Amino acid sequence: MNEQESGGAGKASALVIIPTFNESQNIGRLIDTLRALYPEMLDILVIDDNSPDGTARIVTQIQQFSNAVHLIQRERKLGLGTAYIQGFRFALDRGYRFILEMDADFSHDPAMVGTLIDSAATADLVIGSRYVGNRVNVINWPLSRLILSKMASIYTRVITGMPVSDPTGGFKCFRRDVLAAIDLDRIASQGYSFQIEVNFRVWKKGFRILEVPIVFTDRTVGLSKMTKGNIREAVWMVWWLKLKSLVGIL
Template sequence: MPDTIIVVPTYNEKENISKLVPILLDIGPDIGLLVVDDNSPDGTAEYIEAVAAENPRVELIRRPGKMGLGSAYIRGFKEALQRGARYIVQMDADFSHDPKYIHDLLKAMDDHDLALGSRYVKGVNVINWPMHRLLLSYFANVYTRVVIGMPIHDATSGFKCFKREVLEAIKLEEIISDGYCFQIEMTFRAWLRGFRIKEIPIVFVDRHSGSSKMSNRIIREAIWKVWWLRLRALFKRL
């Protein structure tokens, strides 16, 4: 497998991922792609399987049912480490994360250990989200910053690049969060360990096609779990 592995979790993203795959592979020969699909009813896995049969740089991990974003990422990260990746990129399949920023994330690896695609580093850079969704995301970040004290503008960003050392240092099997909070917890654990984090300004756009998996349960989880993260950090249990 190549030096850089991009991990993309998917649930019903066939239309988006079929456009995304060629763009990601075009970035360069050193890019591999690992799609973690939760048995999407729309045939996402079958599509990736067919691509993977033709192209050794593409791999599919197929799980039996919808088991959540966090656990999909953990599975993908473990596989990427096993395959010897030096850099592990994570991104959504729905084009909210423009592949053009991957260069910037990788460039940041010269002098940082974790790069975040950040919507709020220079004001607010979100396009096409309804106001309530934007406010929720923005204030979730303000809330998180206050509660856990981590000086990051976009702690819930799901567009990142890790050096392998970061993922090796974080105890992946001990991660306690799944939805939005998964993103916060990963970055928080990296920050607590003193890894150098860089926020790269990105413009985030609403998903191209397909439907949202955002839910009130995910929001509720995030509200109390950041306190849990803070407490665990206080007792050096993260």
């Protein structure tokens, strides 16, 4: 795997990891927004899977004016799970106290990043939840997509017993000791089941998980990365996790 890493270590206590593939229409605006909201608190790591639309080039241009922006360029599209694991290792190696996941398409409100970090003062993993308290806070999704997501959440909770209302949500904040405690090499999932697996492993380690309500707004620019393969993987992944847990080899 040939990767290029750029950007020196910053002094912020938190790092937000943003995987990208063809996000040139969003990434510059998102980085500018995060830098304006959190000029001292937050560093930004973009992990780009060789986007043909020039996403990495935009990040490189921004880096000329900020040492808080980091970039890892990967040689091809390698998946969401491997991107986040690489980002987690980057964060742990550089001593960040809080490590966040965030999408590049503004479906996650940048103004909520501070809330997730503040909430991590009393929890080990904070999840920005679309469904906490049996509410549905989703904008611009077709009904079919909403039903699929909500049913996946219920299915996951019933099979695994994990007390998380939004187990596939990708807007979250970890305390560094959580990621240091789970074996990143054992995480097998990609796509949306990656979120389920990481949550499950954190829960089984006895860490406290807190969900805070967010409003999820479907992307207005660019294309969704969700595939039928992601759905199939999530269906069997919950049973795999349950079995692994029962036999004590998770």
